[in-house]
Amino acid sequence: MQWWEILGIRSDASEKEIKRAYSTLIKQYRPHEHPEEFIEIRQAYEIARKAISSNNKKKLRINRKSERRQSDISNSGRPVSPRQNTYSEPNNSVKYNHKQLSSFNNRIYFTQQYLFHPWTIKDPRASKKQAENKKHTAPLNKHELHYHDLVYQESSSQPDHSNDDSTHTLEQEINDLLTAWATNHYDESYIDSIISHKNMNIYYGFTKISEYCLKWFVDNQDKLKPKAFWRYRRIIKTLARLNTVFDWEHHQARLYRLLGEGIEAILDIINPDKYQIPWPQPSIGAKRFMMSLIFFAILLFWWKESSSGFSSSTLYVLVALAWWIDWGVLKKRYTKLLLNRIIEALPASAPTMIYLCIHGIYIIILLLLISFFSALAIQLAYVWYKHIDESAKMLVGFLYGVISIYIFKIIISLSKILRHQFICLQYKWVNLEMQSVH
Amino acid sequence: MPAIGIDLGTTNSLIAVYRDNKAELIPNVHGDYLTPSVVSVDKEGQLLTGRPARERLISHPGETAHAFKRLIGTNKTWKLGKPRLRSEELSSLILKSLKQDAENFLGETVTDVVISVPAYFNDIQRRATRSAAQLAGLNVIQLVNEPTAGAMVYGLNDTEDDKKYMILDLGGGTFDITLLEYFNEIFEVHASAGDNFLGGEDFTHLIAEWINNETKTRFNIKLTAEYIYQLAEQAKKSLSDNNSHSIEIEKDKSLTITNELMDEICQPLLEKLRFPITTTLQDADLIPDDLDDIVLIGGSTRMPVFREFITRMFKRFPRQSENPDHVVAKGAAIIAGLLTQNESLREVVMTDVMPYSMGVGVYNESNSERDIFDPIIERNQTIPISRENRYYPISDKQSAINLNIYQGESRYVENNLKLGTLRLNIPKKGDDRFVDVRFTYDASGILEVIAITGTGTEKRLVIEQTPGEMSKEEIEAALEKLNNIKIHPRNMDKYRAISSRAERLYEQSTGENRQALANFIQEFEILLQTQDIKKIEKHFEDFKQALDDYEHQEWF
Numbered sequence: 001m002q003w004w005e006i007l008g009i010r011s012d013a014s015e016k017e018i019k020r021a022y023s024t025l026i027k028q029y030r031p032h033e034h035p036e037e038f039i040e041i042r043q044a045y046e047i048a049r050k051a052i053s054s055n056n057k058k059k060l061r062i063n064r065k066s067e068r069r070q071s072d073i074s075n076s077g078r079p080v081s082p083r084q085n086t087y088s089e090p091n092n093s094v095k096y097n098h099k100q101l102s103s104f105n106n107r108i109y110f111t112q113q114y115l116f117h118p119w120t121i122k123d124p125r126a127s128k129k130q131a132e133n134k135k136h137t138a139p140l141n142k143h144e145l146h147y148h149d150l151v152y153q154e155s156s157s158q159p160d161h162s163n164d165d166s167t168h169t170l171e172q173e174i175n176d177l178l179t180a181w182a183t184n185h186y187d188e189s190y191i192d193s194i195i196s197h198k199n200m201n202i203y204y205g206f207t208k209i210s211e212y213c214l215k216w217f218v219d220n221q222d223k224l225k226p227k228a229f230w231r232y233r234r235i236i237k238t239l240a241r242l243n244t245v246f247d248w249e250h251h252q253a254r255l256y257r258l259l260g261e262g263i264e265a266i267l268d269i270i271n272p273d274k275y276q277i278p279w280p281q282p283s284i285g286a287k288r289f290m291m292s293l294i295f296f297a298i299l300l301f302w303w304k305e306s307s308s309g310f311s312s313s314t315l316y317v318l319v320a321l322a323w324w325i326d327w328g329v330l331k332k333r334y335t336k337l338l339l340n341r342i343i344e345a346l347p348a349s350a351p352t353m354i355y356l357c358i359h360g361i362y363i364i365i366l367l368l369l370i371s372f373f374s375a376l377a378i379q380l381a382y383v384w385y386k387h388i389d390e391s392a393k394m395l396v397g398f399l400y401g402v403i404s405i406y407i408f409k410i411i412i413s414l415s416k417i418l419r420h421q422f423i424c425l426q427y428k429w430v431n432l433e434m435q436s437v438h
Numbered sequence: 439m440p441a442i443g444i445d446l447g448t449t450n451s452l453i454a455v456y457r458d459n460k461a462e463l464i465p466n467v468h469g470d471y472l473t474p475s476v477v478s479v480d481k482e483g484q485l486l487t488g489r490p491a492r493e494r495l496i497s498h499p500g501e502t503a504h505a506f507k508r509l510i511g512t513n514k515t516w517k518l519g520k521p522r523l524r525s526e527e528l529s530s531l532i533l534k535s536l537k538q539d540a541e542n543f544l545g546e547t548v549t550d551v552v553i554s555v556p557a558y559f560n561d562i563q564r565r566a567t568r569s570a571a572q573l574a575g576l577n578v579i580q581l582v583n584e585p586t587a588g589a590m591v592y593g594l595n596d597t598e599d600d601k602k603y604m605i606l607d608l609g610g611g612t613f614d615i616t617l618l619e620y621f622n623e624i625f626e627v628h629a630s631a632g633d634n635f636l637g638g639e640d641f642t643h644l645i646a647e648w649i650n651n652e653t654k655t656r657f658n659i660k661l662t663a664e665y666i667y668q669l670a671e672q673a674k675k676s677l678s679d680n681n682s683h684s685i686e687i688e689k690d691k692s693l694t695i696t697n698e699l700m701d702e703i704c705q706p707l708l709e710k711l712r713f714p715i716t717t718t719l720q721d722a723d724l725i726p727d728d729l730d731d732i733v734l735i736g737g738s739t740r741m742p743v744f745r746e747f748i749t750r751m752f753k754r755f756p757r758q759s760e761n762p763d764h765v766v767a768k769g770a771a772i773i774a775g776l777l778t779q780n781e782s783l784r785e786v787v788m789t790d791v792m793p794y795s796m797g798v799g800v801y802n803e804s805n806s807e808r809d810i811f812d813p814i815i816e817r818n819q820t821i822p823i824s825r826e827n828r829y830y831p832i833s834d835k836q837s838a839i840n841l842n843i844y845q846g847e848s849r850y851v852e853n854n855l856k857l858g859t860l861r862l863n864i865p866k867k868g869d870d871r872f873v874d875v876r877f878t879y880d881a882s883g884i885l886e887v888i889a890i891t892g893t894g895t896e897k898r899l900v901i902e903q904t905p906g907e908m909s910k911e912e913i914e915a916a917l918e919k920l921n922n923i924k925i926h927p928r929n930m931d932k933y934r935a936i937s938s939r940a941e942r943l944y945e946q947s948t949g950e951n952r953q954a955l956a957n958f959i960q961e962f963e964i965l966l967q968t969q970d971i972k973k974i975e976k977h978f979e980d981f982k983q984a985l986d987d988y989e990h991q992e993w994f
Contacts, residue, residue, distance in 0.1 A: 019600075023622035026787050031881045032777065035822040042789075042820055053723065201750045203726050207716060247713045250847060254720055 003044035018048045170199065174212040182223040186234040195245055210246040214255060218262030224269065240270050294404060363413050370406045373399050440544055441778045442551040443587070443770025444536060446529060446567065448507045448611030448637060450737070451475050452767035453536040455544065456775035459782040461591070461768035466539045468932050472763060473536060477528045478502040479519040484924045486934060487535045493938035497945055499664045503528055505639055508611045511566035521923055526566050527916055530573035537574060550577050552774040554766050556612040557583035558632030558714075558793055560855055561845055561901070564883055569913055573920060579777050580882055584609070585616035586627055586790055587769030588735035591760055593620040594772065594786075601730040604718070606756070607766070608744060609736040611637035615714050617722045617729075623785045628722035629818040630793040631714035638674070638738030641704055646670035648703050649685060649693065657691050665946070674700075678740040697742050708747050715751070721818040732756040735765045791818045792879055799842040799851040801832050809851045811844055814877045824878040831864060831871055838863050839873050843887055843901065857901045860889050868892075933974065936981060937962060943988060951988070958984065 004011045007021040022045045029037040174194060181190035194213065199205025217224065217239075224235055243249060248267060255263050377399035441456040450472040454463045463471045468489055478491035479501050486494065495502045503516040506525040515522040533553075540548045553576075555567050564581055571578045585605035592603065600621040607614040614632035618625060646666045653659045653666075661669075669685050673695050676683040682696040701708075719725065732748065734756045739745065748756050760768075776783045797813035814827045831839055839862050846854025864871050870892025878886045887899040937959060944955045962981055965974050 019621055023624045023787070026624065026789070027785060030787055031789055031822055035880055039822055039824050042823075046820075201747075202753065203716070203719070203751055206712060245709065247716075250713065250717065251720070252849065 003047045006040060006044035007048065013048075015049075015052045018045065018052065022048075170205070170208060171212050173197075174209055175216055178213065178216045178220075181238070182220070186226075186231055186238065188234070188238065191238050191241065195242075206246075210248070211255070211258060213242060213246065214248060214263060214266065215259055217266045218259050221262070221265060224266075236269060239266070243267075243270050294408065360417075363410055366406050366410050366413070370403055370410075373402050373406070377403070439550060439778060440540075440546065440548065441771060441774035441780060442540060442548055443767055443772070443774045444533065444551050444553045445584070445587075445767035445770055446507065446533065446553055446555070446570075447475055447609055447766075448505050448639065449475060450610070450763065451532050451536060452764065453540050454764075454767040454771035455540065456771040456780060461771040461775075463764055463767060464536075464540050464543045466535070468935065471767075473532065473539075474504075475507060475529075475532050476502060476504040477506075477516075477518065477523075477531050480934070482924075483519045485518065485531065487531050488935075489932075490935035490938050493935055493942055496664050496668055496942045497938065505611055508635065510570070511560075511562040521919060524916070526570040527573060527920060529567070529570035530920065533571060533574035533576060537576060549575070550579050550774075550778070552580055552582055552770045552777065553578055554584045554587045554770045555581050556607075556609070556632060556634060557585050557614040557616055557630040558612065558634055560794060561857060561883075561885070562855065563634075572913060573916055579774065582770055582773050583614070583616065583627075583630060583790060584612075584766045585614045585630065585735065586618065586625070586788070587767075587773060588733070588765040589616065589618045589620075589625060590769040590772045590788070591765050592731075592733050592757075593618075593625055595760075596620070602724070602728055604729050604732045606715075606732065606734050606739065606748065607632075607736045608734070608738040608741075609637050610738065611635070611639055613637060613711065613714065615718045617718050617724060623787070625786070625788040626820070627789060627791045628724070629718040630791055631717040631721070631818075632793070633710060633714055636707060636710055638736075638741075640707055641738065641741065641743075642667065642670045642674055644703050644707065645673055645695070645700070648695075649673075652693050653687055656693075657687065659687060659691070661687070674741065678742065697746075700743050701746070704743055708743070711744075711747065712751075718818075726752050734758045735760075735762050737763045789820050790881075792821050792823070793817055794845045795847055796843070796845050796857075796877055796879065796885065798827075798829070798875060799844060800829065802850075809842070811846065811849060811851045811854055814875060815879060817847065821883075822878070822880045824876060826874055826876040829873050829875060835866075836864065837866060841873070841875060841887070841889060843885075843899070857885065858887070858899055860887060860897055860899050862889055862891050862895070862897055864891055865893055933962075933966060933978060936978065936985065937966075940981070940985060943985060947988075955988075 002011070004013065007013075007018065007025065009017055009021045013021070022041065025041050026038060029041060031038045177190050177194050181187060184190070194209065197205070197209060200209060226232070226235070248255060248263075249270070252263070252267065377396055380396055380399070443454050443456070443461070445452045445454075452463060452471055452473065454461050456462075465471055466473050466488060470489070473488045474492035476488070476491040476495055478486045478494040478498065480486060480494075491502060492504075495504055501518060503518060503523070506516065506528045510525040510529065512525065515524050516528065517523075537548050551571070553567060553571060555564055559567070567581060568578050585607045588607060589603055589605050592605075593601075601619070603618050603620065605614075605616045605618060607616075612632060612634050613636040614630065616630045617628040619628060620626075646663075646669070649666050649669055650661070653661060669687075673683050673685055677695065677697055677700060682694055684692045684694045686692045729752075732752055732754065734745070734748070735758075739758065739762050745756060772783070773788065776786055776788065792815065795811075795813035795817040796815045797811055799809035800812045802808050802810045812827070815823055815825050829839065829841075841860040841862065842851065843857045843859070844851050844854040845857055848854050862873055864873070872892050874890045876888045876890075878888070880886070885901045887901070888896065889899075890896045940955060940959050940962070944952060944959065947955060958981060962977060965977055
């Protein structure tokens, strides 16, 4: 049955007629006594009401646009068909007779409603397709924002809602403040001035500021990745603070509709479980470059020691380099394939402990290896230096190279542990501070 | 059968009856409408409820429980003398005393009642309120949301049809908002939201904190927490009528608090008020210009700070024509009349919403540890409601699907409230490897989950009990426990109340006043032991007058 059949009215009934039909019906079928009938009536009524309200909004939107663009259209002199107009394409708007438009919209909207019936069974398999469709409908959603902007402007023009700012300047103001915040080392005082903005106490102002802030963060995500990693704490703190003020987490669904997928990345920053601070990891090329620098230093050292040892020192540098790179690749493969899988399989609190354990064991092994190689080097030096030989020099130089590699590795490993601790501490601080705010 | 409505509040409780086409409040033994939601125990181990207990809150804070509604549905207990009592049991004592008052007033037994709860109470808290009523020997016809009940009073008093209201209910411990439309004698709630930990008590705590800091830094005096709390409460009440209030701590040492200062002190709480307001408006898809009226109910809405905040936010004056303390109880009585088919209310229909989303947990592809919450019934939909969704197994080797049912708004299930579990076997191969899950939430607040697999096997789960709630055995045990506890006879209650009050005043006073009060108390105690009702009654009036005069600083 169609909704108008359930409610017992015509399909082009007005809002009042729909309400009257609904009220007489549910007086007969009260929610306590006839729940099943009530659910059916209610669903029909909800569709009817949605259709009416969206119709009204569309009408308003088109009227406003047509008023604005009247001059443009009259200049262009291009004939525009009414069909194009219903999709509210900004360029094709034209001023129409209200009555004609509303009945037309009614028809279009209701057929759409029936295609996407709200109580048809939702298939999760189709959700992926829907997600793809969402991207296409994104510009349409922008219009919704536009509509609210208009309402805001309208209310600001009324005498009892007297407000000096128009939306444009408000957005500009918020954007300027946030840009200043990002450029001035993430200074909290700019955030303070947003939170204590004079429009914050007005409903429209509050929602608008919330949207503009989040929009800025979505648009300027690169500014949330500073070069100096110790600035992250300030960013997390600021975002967490803004989240407590605007309650973004609670309104995720609506904001997603308005601003798209970008908001998830922003909300993840506040979520300590998901967010990993991007550490400036040296690329493999950079690592090799640094290692070659070290070897170059060793090479110079040996070249100074012996005038004729240049060719041999080049050799052992090359050998050590090849060996080191191989080792690095092996290690990477193991950690990627094995350790990560183990970490994932364990409960959520375990990774931190495991991370520390692995690095601890790694350091111990490296220390053992260093002591072994250095002992070997000392032994060899002791035996072979007595009768100086080209091959002995080469061997000892190789061993020194290996030792220096291990020392370098230990430094890297220690820095990793420290960094991990640092991140944990940051979250602790931020959480503690947020608790004190609550 | 009388139509009874009860407002079981955080600080005060009320009971009202619907008769002769209007709601009428029922006074208690002391002749007041408000019964403080406080329970205390005296030296003999007898339990006191209402005003005598309230007086003991200052003098014997360790033996008095108050604001226990905030922790209803949890396992927290209060130690009152020997027994340890849960929040439900304490609430049942208050309900019992209200029931007695109503029975005395009406001259007939009272069993079927409508009890109001904050709109943002979750399933566990609602069920706990039901078990409290059960312990008090009452049968709950329906739990109604406080703002909805308040709206009933305003809506029935309005002659105009087709109006949209925003009801803001700031009580002692909770803040609720409801957006509601009234047309053709139908009350339709569009959306509800709230904060269960934001109320008048929190404002008092902030003022107390301020007083504590000021006295410490300015005068270097340390006062007891209970005394500061009382000072803060006095200041808060006084600021409702006056623009400034001076708190006298010692001679020549006083603090002055003004409304502007209070606005500054209470800023963090006022900021918290904003979330639920925006949520309801967005859920109902309305803008503030659509609203015809903004109505304030609940005692704490008397605070100028709150009223100013609302006026600033909506740029218009809110409405408060009824007594904000009495509205909810009256509304609950009207709803009771409506449900018991009172003739004058035959045409009125009320529909309510569920303020929380309900759904199941689904697998999270990016993190297998944290399941994602997939709502089936979204929040703020009119109840009764029924919705269906289809779910598929994660892997091909799976032979069963576990459905975990949750209530809440968070994206991850661990932050939501778990209501129950269903396990369904599914075939290993074929096209019918799926489960259709239907959630049905009925008007009296019971959720039924029906899961049907592709092969047609069906499983039902009616969620009646959730963790943290009392089971049937526990309720029986609690009933027995409550029967064993001596409750102070209520005809002596008012004498007990006045002597506790005198004791409190004694603790606060010094010098001559103190001596005079001590004499008064001693005289009265001796009189009480003679048990000569006439003499006591006569002395009681004088005593009360004297104490009233003293509290208004007119003594001596």
